[in-house]
Amino acid sequence: MSLLPRPRSQRSDPSAEPFVLESGTRVITSPEAATPARLLAEALRTSTGYAIPVDTVAADERGADHLATGGCPAITLSIDERLTPTPEAYRLTVTAEGVDLVGSDAAGVLYATQTLRQLLPPATWAPQASAQVWEAAAVVVDDAPRFAYRGVMLDVARHFFTVAQVQRFIDQLASLKLNHLHLHLSDDQGWRLEIAGWPELTGIGAATAVGGGEGGFYTAADYRAIVDYAADRAITIVPEIDVPGHTNAALAAYPELNADGVAREPYTGTEVGFSSLAIRSETTYAFLEDVFGQLAALTPGPYLHLGGDEALATPEADFRWFARRVSELVAATGKTAVAWHEFGASGELAPGTVGQYWNYVAPEPGHSEQLRSFVRQGGRVIMSPADAAYLDMQYPDDDSAGLTWADGPTSVERSAAWEPTDVVAGVGEEDILGVEAPLWTETVGDVETLEFLVFPRIASVAEIGWSERRAADWPDFRDRLAEIARGWSASGIAFHRSPEVDWLS
Ligand code: TNX
Numbered sequence: 001m002s003l004l005p006r007p008r009s010q011r012s013d014p015s016a017e018p019f020v021l022e023s024g025t026r027v028i029t030s031p032e033a034a035t036p037a038r039l040l041a042e043a044l045r046t047s048t049g050y051a052i053p054v055d056t057v058a059a060d061e062r063g064a065d066h067l068a069t070g071g072c073p074a075i076t077l078s079i080d081e082r083l084t085p086t087p088e089a090y091r092l093t094v095t096a097e098g099v100d101l102v103g104s105d106a107a108g109v110l111y112a113t114q115t116l117r118q119l120l121p122p123a124t125w126a127p128q129a130s131a132q133v134w135e136a137a138a139v140v141v142d143d144a145p146r147f148a149y150r151g152v153m154l155d156v157a158r159h160f161f162t163v164a165q166v167q168r169f170i171d172q173l174a175s176l177k178l179n180h181l182h183l184h185l186s187d188d189q190g191w192r193l194e195i196a197g198w199p200e201l202t203g204i205g206a207a208t209a210v211g212g213g214e215g216g217f218y219t220a221a222d223y224r225a226i227v228d229y230a231a232d233r234a235i236t237i238v239p240e241i242d243v244p245g246h247t248n249a250a251l252a253a254y255p256e257l258n259a260d261g262v263a264r265e266p267y268t269g270t271e272v273g274f275s276s277l278a279i280r281s282e283t284t285y286a287f288l289e290d291v292f293g294q295l296a297a298l299t300p301g302p303y304l305h306l307g308g309d310e311a312l313a314t315p316e317a318d319f320r321w322f323a324r325r326v327s328e329l330v331a332a333t334g335k336t337a338v339a340w341h342e343f344g345a346s347g348e349l350a351p352g353t354v355g356q357y358w359n360y361v362a363p364e365p366g367h368s369e370q371l372r373s374f375v376r377q378g379g380r381v382i383m384s385p386a387d388a389a390y391l392d393m394q395y396p397d398d399d400s401a402g403l404t405w406a407d408g409p410t411s412v413e414r415s416a417a418w419e420p421t422d423v424v425a426g427v428g429e430e431d432i433l434g435v436e437a438p439l440w441t442e443t444v445g446d447v448e449t450l451e452f453l454v455f456p457r458i459a460s461v462a463e464i465g466w467s468e469r470r471a472a473d474w475p476d477f478r479d480r481l482a483e484i485a486r487g488w489s490a491s492g493i494a495f496h497r498s499p500e501v502d503w504l505s
Contacts, residue, residue, distance in 0.1 A: 001119060001137050001139060002118070002479065002480040002483030002484060003115060003118050003119075003141070003480065003484075004118070004176070004459055004462070004463060004477075004480045004481060004483075004484045005176065005177055005459075005462050005463040005465075005466035005467045006463060006466075006467040006468075006470075006476075006477075006480070007115065007141050007142070007143035007467075008142055008143050008144060008467075008468060009140075009141070009142045009143070010139060010140075010141050011139065011140045011141075012137060012138060012139040012140075013138060016095065016096070016137075016138035017095075017096035017138065018094075018096060018135045018136060018137050018138055019073060019094045019095060019096055019098065019099055019135065019136045019138065020073070020096075020133065020134060020135050021044070021048065021050075021073075021075075021120070021134035021135075021136075022050070022072050022073070022134070023048075023050045023051070024050075024071075024072035025044075025050065025052060025072055025073065025074060025075065026052070026053050026054070026055060026072070026074045026075070027040060027041045027044075027052060027053070027054045027055070027074070027075045027076075027077065028054075028055045028057055028074050028075070028076045028077070029054060029055070029056055029057070029076070029077040029078070030056070030057065030058060030077065030078040030079060031056055031058060032078075032079045032106065033077040033078055033079055033101075033103065033106060033109045034054075034056055035106060035110075035232050036077060036101075036103075036106060036109040036110040036112075036113050037054055037056075037077045037109075038054060039110070039113065039232065039233070040075070040077070040113040040116070040117075041053075041054045043117065043124070043125075044124070046126070046127060046128070046129065047123055047124045047125065047126045047127075047128075047129060047130070048124075048129060048132075048134055049129030049130075073096065073097055073098040073099070074098050074099075075098065075099045075101070075116075076098065076099070076100050076101065077101045077102075077103075077109050077112070077113070078101075078102055078103075078109070079102070079103055079104070079105060079106065079108075079109060080102050080103075080104065081104060081105070082104075083102060083103065083104035083108065084104070084144075085144055086104070086144045086145065086148075087104060087105055087107065087108070087148070088103075088104065088105065088107045088108050088111060088144060088145050088148075088179070088234075089103065089104040089108050089142075089143065089144035090102060090103040090104070090108035090109060090111050090112035090115075090141075090142075090143055090144075091112070091140070091141070091142050091143075092112045092115050092116060092139070092140070092141040092143075093139075093140050094116070094119065094136050094137065094138050094139050094140075095138050096138065099116060099136070101113060101116065104144075106234065107179065107234035108144075110174065110233065110234045111143065111177050111234075112141075112143075114174065114175055114176075114177060115141055115143065116136065117175070117487070118484060118487065119136040119137060119139065120134055120135070120136050121133070121134060121135070122486035122487045122489065122490045122505070123490050124487070124490075125175075125487040125488070125490045125491040126490040126491060126492075127491065127492060145177065145465065145466045146465065146466060146467060146468055146469070147420075147432065147433065147434035147435060147465045147466075148433060148434055149179070149180055149382055149433040149434025149435070149436070149465070150177065150178045150179050150180065150434050150435060150436075150461070150462065150465030150466060151178060151179070151180035151181065151182055151238065151382065151434065151435070151436035151437070151461075151465075152169075152173055152178055152180075152181060152182070152391070152436065152437050152438070152439065152454075152458060152461065153181075153182035153183075153184055153240075153384075153436055153437070153438035153439060153440075154166065154169060154181065154182070154183055154184065154439055154441075155184040155187070155392075155438070155439060155440045155441040155444075156183055156184065156185060156190075156192050156441070157184050157185060157186055157187035157189060157190045157191070157192055157242075157249075157441075158187060158189050158190070158209065158210045158270075158440065158441040158442050158444075159209050159210060159213060159441040159444055159445045160190065160192060160206075160209060160213075160214075160215055160216035160217070161447075161450070162216070163218065163222050163225050163226055165447055166181075166183075166226050167225075167226065167229045168447070169181070169450070170226075170229055170230050170233055170235055171233065172454075172455075172458070172493065173233075173235060173458075174233035174234065174235060175487075176458060176459060176462035177462060177466050178235070178458075178461070178462055178465070179234055179235055179236060180235065180236050180237075180238055180434075180436065181230060181235050181236075181237055181238065182238040182239075182240060182305060182436060182438070183226075183237060183238070183239050183240065184240045184242065184438075184440075185218075185239055185240055185241055186205075186240070186241050186242055186246070186247070186249060186250065186307075187242055187246045187248075187249065188246055188247070188248035188249060188267045188271075188272075188274070188275055189208055189209055189210050189248070189249065189267055189268055189269075190205065190206055190208050190209055190215050190216075190217075190249050191205030191206050191217065191249040191250055191253065192206060192216070192217045192218060193217060193218050193223060193239070193241075193295070194217055194218065194219045194220055195290065195291055195294055196220075196294060197290060198253075198254070198287070198290065198291070200253035200254060201249075201250060201253050201254075202217045203253065204249075204252055204253040204266065205249035205250055205252060205253040206249070207266070208249065208266045208267065208268050209268065209445075210268055210269070210270055210441070210442050210445075211268060211445070212268045213268075213445060220294075220298055223239075223298055224298065227298070227299065227300060227301075231300065236301035236302075236303070237299060237301055238301060238303045238304075238305055238338065239295055239298075239299055239304060239305065240304075240305035240306070240307055240338075241291055241292065241295065241304075241305075241306060241307065242306070242307025242308070242309065243277055243288065243306055243307055243308070243322075243326060244276050244277040244279060244308075244311050244314050244319070244322050244326075245272075245273060245275055245276055245307075245308075245309070245310055245311035245312065245313060245314060246272070246275065246307060246309070246310065246311075247275045247276065247277050248264050248266075248267045248274070248275040249266070249267070250277070250287075251263065251264040251275055251277070252264045252265060252266045252267070254287070256278075256281075256283045257277055257278060257281075257283065257284060257287060258277075258278055259276070259278040259279075259280075259281070270442045272310045272312075273310045273311070273312030273313060274312070274313050275313055276311060276313040276314040277322075279314060279315075279318040279319075279321065279322050280318070285325065285329065288326060288329055289329060292304055292306070292329060292330050292333055293333055295333075296330075296333035296334060296335050299335070302335060302336050303335060303336050303337075303338050303354065304330050304333065304335040304336075304337060304338070305337075305338040305339070305356075306326055306327070306330055306337055306338070306339055307339065307340060308323065308339040308340045308342055308343040309340035309342055309358065310342070311342065316345070319342075319345065319346075320345055320346040320348075321346075323339070323343045323345065323346035323348075323349060324346050324348040324349060324350075327339065327343065327346075327349045327350040327353045328350045330350065331350035331351075331352075331353070336352055336353070336354060337349075337350055337353045337354070338353070338354040338355075338356060338382070339353060339354070339355060339356065340355075340356050340358060341355045341356060341357045341358065341359070341367060341370045341371045341374070341381075342370060343355065343370075343374075344369070344370030344371055344372070344373030344374050345370055345373070346373075347373060347376075347377070349373075349374070349377050349379070351377060351378045351379075352377075352378050352379050353374060353377065353379045354374065354379050354380055354381065354382060354433060355370075355371050355373070355374030355375075355379055355380075355381045355382070356381070356382040356384055356436065357371045357381055357382070357383050357384060357385065357423070357424065358384050358385070358386050358390075358438075359385065359386065360385055360386060360387045360406070360407065361385045361387055361388050361418050361422075361423055363423065363424060367424075368424045368425060368426075368427075371424050371427060372424065372426050372427060375426070375427060375431045380431055380432065380433040381424075381427060381431055381432055381433060382432075382433055382434055382435065382436050383420040383423055383432060383434075383435050383436070384435065384436045384437065384438055385418060385423055386405075386406035386407075387406045387407040387408070387410065387414070388410065388414055388415055388417070388418040388460075389415065389418070389435065389436070389437045389438070389460075389461060390406055390408075390410065390437070390438055390440070391437050391438065391439040391453050391454050391457055391458065392438070392439050392440040392441070392442070392443065392444065392453060393406055393408035393409060393410035394408050394409040394410070395409055395410070395411070395412075395496055395498060396409040396410075396411050397498065397499055398496065400452075401443045401444065401449045401452060401453055402443055402453055403440070403442065403443065410457070411498070411500060412456055412457055412460070412478075412481075412498050412500045412501065413474055413478075413500055415437075415457040415460040415461075416459075416460035416463065416464070416472070416474065416477050417472050417474065418464070419464075419469065419472075420432050420434075420435055420464065421469075434465055435461055435464050435465045436461070437457070437458060437460075437461035439453060439454055447494075448494045451493050451494040451495060452494055452495070452496050453496070455485075455488060455493050455494075455495030455496065456481055456485060456488075456495055456496065456498065456501065459477075459481050459484070460477075463477060478500065478501050478502075481501055482501050482502055482503055482504050483504065485501075485503055485504070485505070486504055486505045489505045
């Protein structure tokens with residue numbers, strides 16, 4: 001019985017009879033768990049071809065007879081707020097008489113459904129029905145996450161991905177109990193979100209992509225569709241508008257955002273560090289107030305990411321001044337600002353600003369200090385060490401996609417072998433909000449390449465973010481990875497068949 005991420009506890013009696021899902025199996029849910037119940041039923045209908053009706057029944061009206069409606073074992077879902085230890089906790093009980101999923105909240109119930117699907121045959125992940133014995137071994141799983149923030153970043157600026165493509169990605173994240181999707185919405189090569197009153201951001205700024213592709217952007221309604229789809233799957237969208245560097249697309253759209261008042265040429269290359277907003281111009285702040293104000297209004301989640309990385313074209317003193325001003329501007333929207341760790345160069349950030357670390361597992365000089373600066377200023381941090389967590393690094397055995405700058409190539413084993421509290425001295429468990437694996441897309445122009453770079457290494461960040469700290473056990477992780485990848489095959493994910501793992505299908 002292979003689960004990934006590894007749960008806190010998993011107890012089974014090998015002599016117990018398994019649960020078998022049959023054509024008459026029903027889903028019975030309390031009203032609060034209706035969304036995960038609907039998603040589970042939809043997935044099971046698709047893969048089994050059975051009707052899988054959903055009955056919504058308040059918990060106190062539910063008699064024991066529901067467990068075996070018409071002699072057929074049922075799947076029941078409910079919320080019990082007393083379930084400990086944290087938000088997002090669940091208990092999954094599988095017996096021959098039925099399956100019971102209890103969450104401390106709707107997210108916990110959703111994670112219980114993901115665990116159940118890992119216990120069923122891999123074909124449970126398929127986009128079409130097949131004939132199988134839909135059996136799950138009897139077990140009790142008690143589970144809860146280690147970190148509150150378990151994320152992946154998708155760079156839709158270097159190459160654009162459509163709403164449907166992002167939604168497919170969200171389903172994949174949810175299957176691994178990841179709960180944040182950071183969308184990198186602007187960079188030198190493209191601006192990807194419509195902002196009222198600034199039509200050329202998308203008119204000019206969205207028309208480019210790396211290598212000269214056609215670009216694209218999300219309307220406010222598109223963005224909402226992503227946010228809502230994610231919310232049903234317990235995923236919070238963290239939108240990023242990267243400033244003051246990585247801004248050529250905006251600087252090409254509006255000449256007044258440039259220090260010299262001259263619009264830049266659109267850019268489709270892959271250099272970094274050459275662009276900067278005009279730091280000492282009030283026009284810049286009128287623009288940023290509009291952008292972050294609209295972004296806050298569109299975003300139900302608590303975070304707005306303002307980038308801040310690699311601002312090599314911004315003088316240092318200006319950069320520090322800008323960091324204070326823009327972090328305050330974002331905080332004034334009511335959201336918590338998140339910034340790449342360079343913003344820690346300022347000691348006057350809006351209190352509580354979250355820092356995201358991208359330097360190495362063994363930090364180069366200066367970077368640790370910048371990260372600790374966030375903690376000193378009352379903020380927490382997200383760990384994304386580039387040499388382990390970056391999903392856009394090449395694999396050792398394949399150079400068809402990805403970069404190598406972060407001590408790459410990066411093996412699956414290395415992606416799984418790091419420990420968040422061991423990276424930056426003085427930044428411990430309590431300071432760490434969680435972990436995130438970014439996918440930058442300079443070399444990623446289609447979904448096939450995306451899935452090739454993301455899978456299997458996304459499983460590493462899921463395990464590090466969810467599972468309790470334990471001495472690294474690569475053989476155990478590798479074997480569970482091979483098991484769950486059978487579900488990836490069934491669902492049609494083009495994962496990289498790294499020679500580090502003995503794949504089973
Ligand atoms: C660095 S590390 C970047 C991105 C690039 C990426 C490529 C960081 C915060 N920024 O601009 O796309 O490397 O791996």
